[in-house]
Amino acid sequence: MKPPRFAYCAPQTLPELLEILSEAGDEAVVLAGGQSLLPMLNLRLAAPSHVIDLDRVPGLDRIDGANGCVEVGAMVTHRRMETDPVVAASAPLARCAAGFVGYRAIRNRGTVGGSVAHADPAAEWPIVLLALDGAVDLASVRGWRSVAAEDFFESVYTTAKRPDEVVTSLSFGSRFAHSWGFSEFQRRVGDFATVAVAVACVMESGEVAEARVAIAGVADRPVRCPEAEAALVAGSRSAASDAAAAARDSIEPISDIHGSSSFRKRLIYAETQRAALQALRANGAGADDG
Amino acid sequence: MAELSVSVNGELTAAQVDPRTLLSDYLRDHLGLTGTHVGCEHGYCGACTVLVDGASVRSCLTLAVQADGRSVDTVESLASNGELHPIQQAFKECHGLQCGFCTPGLLMSVLELAATNPGCGRDEIREHLSGNVCRCTGYHHIVDAVEAALNSVREQGDGS
Amino acid sequence: MAADQAPRYFGARVARRQDDRLLRGDGRYVADISPAGVLAAKFVRSDEAHAVVAGIDIEAASVAEGVKEVFVGEDFADNEIRCVSSYAGFQESAQPILALDRVRHVGEALAMVVADNEYVAEDAAELVVADLEPLPAAVDIDTALDVGCAPLHPGWRDNAFVRRRATTYGFNEASSSAPHRVSIELHNGRHSGVPIETRACVAEHDPGTGRFRLHTTTQIPHLIRAGLSWALGVPESLIQVIAPDVGGGFGIKAQLYPEEVACCLAARRLSRPVKWVEDRREHFVAAHHSREHRHSVTGYFDDDGTILALEADIAVDMGAYSVFPWTATMDGGMAMGILPGPYRIHEYSVSSTSVCTNKTPYGAYRGVARPAACFSIERLMDQIARHLGVDRVEIRNRNLLADGDYPWRSPSGLIYDSGSLVESLDAVLALGDLEGLLKRQADARTAGRLVGVGLAVFTEQTAHTTQEFKQRGVPIVFGYETAKVRLDASGTAVVSASIHDHGQGLETTLAQVAADRLGLDLEQIRVEYGDTEQVAYGAGTFASRSAVLAGGAVTKAADAVADTLRQVAAHMLEAAPEDMVVETGRVSVAGSPSQFLETTELCRLIYQRPERLPEGVEPHLEASRTYDAHPGTGAYTNAAHLASVEIDPLTGKTRVLSYAVVEDCGPMINPTIVEGQIFGGVAQGVGSALFEEFLYDEAGQPLSTTFADYLVPVMSDIPDFQVAHLQTPSPHTIGGLKGMGEGGAIAPGAVIASAVEDALSHLVGTVTVDRLPLTPERVLGYIDAANGNGTGP
Incomplete structure (x- = not known):
């Protein structure tokens, strides 16, 4: 289990990086922390022509908390998300989710940008982005663009990012930041989620005005569940259970060796209920059930 | 080939390596530091854990070139002047190892724990070290050893 | 003395x-050893479970950068691993060093690339193209034994390595006159020891003297030398086997493997040292599997729960080949022998089939069949208790062997030398605080939570020697x-x-x-x-x-x-x-x-x-x-385990809350080391009970080939243990010592199954927990059944 041969380059500036990307073609990959790429290389599930290391490119590891939004550079590690005070204050859901990513040694090296670009449908960051109305910022020699999380994740390991683009940062919106819940079913500490659910709400006068329910591990990409969101907004006394049931009944999950589709439905119910209760309890809204 | 210059256990090393060389293989094959063990090469078992700039990483999920210009510490750095490190001593006294294969990676994870969260209790120890798999001990004596090691680290900290 | x-x-x-x-x-582990001039070996393995090898194209690989040689089956056609049991009707398998005309499991080696280092060896291995013509695969016991299934080896009658049966003289009368009977069918998932150090070996050959030296990750260096001698056709005096530090064995490293033979042959051909370090993905498909038993057991008993007779039908999925030195009969034979367990059972009828399938061959794993046997007899005891409405402890006390029974000749002919079964059960109830556990269970139920308590008692044959192994039909008696x-x-x-x-x-x-x-x-x-x-x-x-x-x-x-x-x-x-x-x-x-x-x-x-x-x-x-500990029938260690679990009613995820062990392995040389062995065994048993399973699809493709899919328990999955000792000396051994390395791993499956069943015992439906591992999905199935419906919340 050794990586296949590749050409390696470590650009020193962003323009240099973008130039290399534009010339390297479809078979090049970008190396951030490597915690998704290295297993793929060691297992020889990936055989890139070029590995382009972001480590020397300055400015990709900033955390910026202006205006209640949080902008996080692609090279920020999971561990920093877990410990950074700006994240804790402005995007506590992200701080919580970071703790579920792998083990400490993985979190020390793995990055949010790498995880999002990798687009594992069971990963935490994509659903955090979806729940917080986030976006992914991309750069290429052609310029900059920002893609809403909704539009970014297309399929397993497949995103809206074009081969000549690099993820430079993620941004988490502020509207949904303060009423949130996160719950994940892991077989063991550090495992990928079988199912993970992020819930975030906009509260007005103690009522849920708007809700986001984003679920990982159930499809070829992270999904939002409008039916569950509607149940939270409807705001009955059993809103969390209603949302959980709506999610369970509206999603047809995948099957794999970690769980059949019908088992995943049960997990969707359990984790949606828990995440929703956490989100609602944070504001004292309809939290009787559970 | 890629140029590489990395400080390992306080000594500067330099080499030309194939860029695909894993840090674990650089340590073991190029430098002869075979104390770092390789158990899975996909990031799950933790046997290959080393510190890079003081933070634990999987050396099997790190290219040697990614350590260029950085400082790497392996199990061989722990003992000083022939004396076991307090963490090693605690593992010895508490029977915290059997076959010894997972031990070096585990010790490096404990070293990080002692530096960042020396006050944690048994449940937190278990949670924190869940990325280091041991097949021999059933973990009980490891948790004893880590508890004892954190105590001795705390005592040293209090005394200074 | x-x-x-x-x-x-x-x-x-x-x-x-x-x-x-x-x-x-x-x-100093094998992977740390690199003699001057050493070359790296990489094996190309079958991705088909069962296929005709129509051809292997090594042309591109042979000329790839850094490659010294690429070997295929014909290169080593004079060598094979053949381990023959002397049991009547045993059907022999010949395991090639590299596949010849057939492959019989995913992971069987097709070719061997020897190159300058592991990186280029792996590059070249990707260039080897095997032309495999798939055949129908026999992936499970029933398919393999079906009359329509073609035998997997030439000249075979069917796909049983061996079928055996034994019945005591009084069985028919005792069983037919018994007032009660309970039957269950029990399944143990396929899994293995999975040490953190994978297999590895370094072979050297000195052309001047003709001597081989093999550093290898083994528990049995002398037996490896014997096996190599047979496989290579070289006298033992020309072979030195060295096992330096070994990173965990658990039985997986107690067999001769084709890779060890291949490295010796390649070293001789190339006059260079040849080193192979197994990668983790190979380990899951080429290092021996274990534990996959299916038992149908029936207990016949009287009104007060005294067992009058026991009947068992045992099938073990042995995979594709008979392994050296154990043969393909070991697990079936051990299960036949020990299934009556610690109980005063006189009448017994048992049959056992060692089944050949298109899976990775099956070898030893800590406990060898005893975990499955313990699971069967202890699950049966729980069912008898429930049938009669008697407490689980009481039903055991009525049947456990007591002081006056020793030496006990079991209905399978084993001689139990000594023990402290009733005492160990008593002691573990106190140590693990059964009363407190039941109180906490009652409180938890009031709060709508699912908490259960489980227990098991077992006796373990250890340190058995000549007398025992000569009956086991093995070619070398481990005396x-x-x-x-x-x-x-x-x-x-x-x-x-x-x-x-x-x-x-x-x-x-x-x-x-x-x-x-x-x-x-x-x-x-x-x-x-x-x-x-x-x-x-x-x-x-x-x-x-x-x-x-x-x-x-x-x-x-x-x-x-x-x-x-x-x-x-x-x-x-x-x-x-x-x-x-x-x-x-x-x-x-x-x-x-x-x-x-x-x-x-x-x-x-x-x-x-x-x-x-x-x-x-x-x-x-x-x-x-x-x-040789005369008379060679073994020194019998015994133990009782008590544990509690909590189940998440929504997800089925089961956590072990507490685990207590009272073990009697006679006088202890070093109690701390004994306790470490017990804890390690129990943790592996928790893996068996809750996590570990090699899954296959219908075509024989293994689905658990990384640590993301094959789940071993991590630190947060295992609770603190409580342990206490009794010390009843064996009359058969110097110092009265009894063995204990495997014991911890024997009972956890039975204990945790008992606890999960107990956690659901207050619900409307009656369920029998009959399958390991207890994955969350399986546990949800039991919860649904106990709730009397097939749907959840």
Whole structure:
């Protein structure tokens, strides 16, 4: 289990990086922390022509908390998300989710940008982005663009990012930041989620005005569940259970060796209920059930 | 080939390596530091854990070139002047190892724990070290050893 | 054979002597060994479960950068691994070193690339193209045994390596007249020991002398030498096998593997050392699997729950080949023998089928069939208790063997030498606080939570030797272990043993034994093992035998050396040899403590002043002894386990909350090491019970080939343990020792299944937990059944 041969380059500036990307073609990959790429290389599930290391490119590891939004550079590690005070204050859901990513040694090296670009449908960051109305910022020699999380994740390991683009940062919106819940079913500490659910709400006068329910591990990409969101907004006394049931009944999950589709439905119910209760309890809204 | 210059256990090393060389293989094959063990090469078992700039990483999920210009510490750095490190001593006294294969990676994870969260209790120890798999001990004596090691680290900290 | 003074080390919790080097990173494992000029081997493996090998194209690989040679099956066609049982009707399999015309499981080696290093070897391996024509695969017991399924090996009648059955004379009458019966079918998932060190070997061949030297990750160096001798067609004198530090074995490293033979052959062809380090993905498909048993058991009992007869049908999925040195009969045979367990059962009828399938071959794993046997008999006891409305503890107490029953001849013919079953069960209920657990369970139920308590009792045959193995039909009878003790002129000792220490602490415990017998300090003794040049022969470390048999052999050899010390000291002190006493650091005259010689001085004189020796005494202090614990039927350890679990009612995820063990392995040389072995075994048993399973699809494709898919317990999955000991000596062994390395792993499946069933026992439906591992999805299925419906919330 050794990586296949590749050409390696470590650009020193962003323009240099973008130039290399534009010339390297479809078979090049970008190396951030490597915690998704290295297993793929060691297992020889990936055989890139070029590995382009972001480590020397300055400015990709900033955390910026202006205006209640949080902008996080692609090279920020999971561990920093877990410990950074700006994240804790402005995007506590992200701080919580970071703790579920792998083990400490993985979190020390793995990055949010790498995880999002990798687009594992069971990963935490994509659903955090979806729940917080986030976006992914991309750069290429052609310029900059920002893609809403909704539009970014297309399929397993497949995103809206074009081969000549690099993820430079993620941004988490502020509207949904303060009423949130996160719950994940892991077989063991550090495992990928079988199912993970992020819930975030906009509260007005103690009522849920708007809700986001984003679920990982159930499809070829992270999904939002409008039916569950509607149940939270409807705001009955059993809103969390209603949302959980709506999610369970509206999603047809995948099957794999970690769980059949019908088992995943049960997990969707359990984790949606828990995440929703956490989100609602944070504001004292309809939290009787559970 | 890629140029590489990395400080390992306080000594500067330099080499030309194939860029695909894993840090674990650089340590073991190029430098002869075979104390770092390789158990899975996909990031799950933790046997290959080393510190890079003081933070634990999987050396099997790190290219040697990614350590260029950085400082790497392996199990061989722990003992000083022939004396076991307090963490090693605690593992010895508490029977915290059997076959010894997972031990070096585990010790490096404990070293990080002692530096960042020396006050944690048994449940937190278990949670924190869940990325280091041991097949021999059933973990009980490891948790004893880590508890004892954190105590001795705390005592040293209090005394200074 | 008592020592002259009370033991200083036997029974003491001394720290392990190997830990210093292991903690410093100075251990020396096979992967750390790279002789000058070493080449790296990489195997190309079948991705089909069953196929005709129409051709293998190695052209591109052969000319790839850094490649020295690419071997295919024909290159090694003169060599094979064949392990034949003497049981009537046994059907032989020949395992090729590299596949010839057929592949019989995913992971079987098709070609071997030898190159400058692992990176280029792997590059070249990707260039090998195998033309495989798929055949229908027999992936499970029923498919393989179906009359329509073609035999997997040429000349076979069907896909059973062997079928065996045995019935006691009184079985039919006892079973037909019994007022009650309960039947269950039990399934154990396929899994294995999965040590953190994968397999590895380094083969060297010296063309001048024709000698092979193989460093390999094995528990059984002498048996590997024997197996290599057969497979290579080379006498043992030309083969040296060395097992240095080994990173966990658990049985998986107690077989000869084709890769070891291939590396020897390649080293001879290329006149270069050849090294292979298994990668983790290979480990999951090519290192031996274990544990996959299906048992149908019926208990016949009277109104008060006394068992009158037991009936069992055992099937074990042995995979594609019979393995050396155990054959493909080991698990089925062991399960037949031990299934009646710790109970006073007189009448027994059992059949067993060792099934050949298109899966990775099946070898030893800690406990060998005993976890499945314990699961069956203990699940049966729980069902009998429920059938009669009797408490689970009470039903066991009514049937457990008691003091007056020993020696007990089980209905399968095993001789249980001694035990403390009732006492251990009593003790574990107190240690684990059954009363408190039941109180917490009641509170939890009030709060709508699912908490259960489980227990199991078992007896474990350990340290069985000639008498036992000669009945098992194996080609080599594992009858004894060997130890050599040498005192040198400095008064320090080297103890060499045929066992191996890969975590069990024998480097320490054997030193404890020798130090006591020779009156030396522990620091004056070095224990060595793992090199076939050190002692003549022996079997190795498996079957919970090493402390008993090597301990006994060390005792015998050390006593022989001590006799020479007494003899020479007596001569020099002008006293009678029988009056000499070996004490700490000296040999003195009994009753005259001022008359003595220091041991160090005595050693120097014996080697360096031969003129002062009495007539007939040779100037050396060395003895080699073997030990076969007569009568060879084994020393029986027993234990009782008690645990509690909590189940998440929404997800089925089960957590072990508490786990208590009372174990009786006789006198303990080092209780701390014993406890470490118990804890490690229990944790592996928790893996068996909750996590670990090699899954296959219908085409025979393995689905669990990384640590993301094959789940071993991590630190947060295992609770703190409570442990206590009873110490009933064996009448059969030196010092009364009993083995215990495997015991911890035997009961957890039964205990946790019992606890999960108990957690659901207050619900409307009755469920029988009958399948391991208890994955969350399976547990949800039981919850649904217990709730009387097929749907959840």
